[in-house]
Amino acid sequence: MEYQDIAFEREPPVATITLDRPERLNALAVETWAELRDALEEADADDDVRVVVLAGNGKAFCSGDDISDFEFETAGDARAYAKHILSCGLTIERIETPVVSKVHGLAHGGGCEIAAIADVTVASTEATFRLPESLVGAVPGIGLVRFPELIGLKRTRELMLTNRELDAKEAHEYGLVNEVVAPEDLDDAVAERAEGIAKTAPMSARLIKRICNSRLEDEAEAVNALSLIFTMDDVVEGMDAFFDDRDPEWTDS
Template sequence: MTYDHIVSDVDGPVCRITFDRPEHLNAVSVEMWEEFREALLAAEDDPDVRVVLLAGNGDAFCAGDDIQDIRDLASATEVLEYCEYIREASGTIERIATPVVAKVDGIAYGVGCEIAGLCDVTIATEDASFSLVEPKIGVSSLNGLFRFPDLIGTKPAREMMVTARTLDAAEAHRVGLVSAVATDDEVDDVVADRIDEIVESAPLAVELSKRLVNGEREGANEAVTVLANTFLSEDRIEGTSAFLEKRDADWQRD
């Protein structure tokens, strides 16, 4: 299938999905979310595909959600629908039985950081960087709220969410966000080794293990509510405006 914002290619047991908006640092628009979800489900439905590999085209893995989409949200209904859609689309990574491997080269910010964390295996280059940057534009994270405490531990997740600071690849590996770090020259070999190890494992055992480990967890609805409330705030309006206008945000506290 041909997409406008991603590239999906199947080569033997591997489906490679590439975020393909390099001019926007692979920021995820609403259309890109839909294509991404469709490609993941298509990979799961393909009996020959044993592994999905995620990567980004250009200088970034994924810079987060498209700020223009966020800024254009007007009504409470639009906000809630958008937030629930992000939860559904991003959660597809964990819901499909097919293991998903991320190759992170460059920045993985906001939802890009969350996508990297949700994957079953995450390999980063030495110059990759990670941040739950959402508070800088006046909103909360989503998967950061209800998945990262389980994935990387409560303390590191708390710090990432309240500081929005950037972790380099080594620190991301230390806190468990990244499975391994490799040089630019070695990263493709490390990714290939992990893929080979998955393919050489029993398919049923791999799929059932992933389904059990990634079962539905409490907190998803609450995280959507928190995100929706921040989207409806004056902070979101000021934060997204400041980002697009390339200036510091002027936060107001009543």
């Protein structure tokens, strides 16, 4: 399959999916989300692939959703977008093949979410993590239904409400990251984790992932929340303020 926004490399037992929009800090446009889903499913269908590595090209892992997509004519359009990004992003969990996130630079918004929900997350000491959605009138959909289980309710609320940026060490302490290494050691650390996973029994790896993830909540609640917020005036004001480089004037409507 040919891709525009990602690079797909297959070197069994590892397949590497690289977000490839460096000029936009690998922001996740509608098409990028779809290609991420398709590439994950392509890797999962390949019996020779035992591990997927998820990375970003350039100076960032992923800056989050491409907010130029946040324009909807109807509530139905907003709901379709919400379902699309939730479904595509959570493909990381749904496939049976283990996924290792290789994080350098910033991992913000949706980038923070997809980095953290991978089965194993390895970050460079230069990586940063942030959930800034509420600053532009949105909410972190995947984070709403996954982070309370992943890092605890209190820390989830803090990150979403304060929008503060975590460095890699703090992200590790919070439970967003499994391991933090020096930038020059990132490739080797990820390769070592991938090699370790590839040595496990295939059925064991599939069952571990499937059963662990079966405990997680369905994303329907997050879809409903995103659908609602994308139709409100404040999300328009948040986007306009962001692009105008000014403080937003919230109306709570």
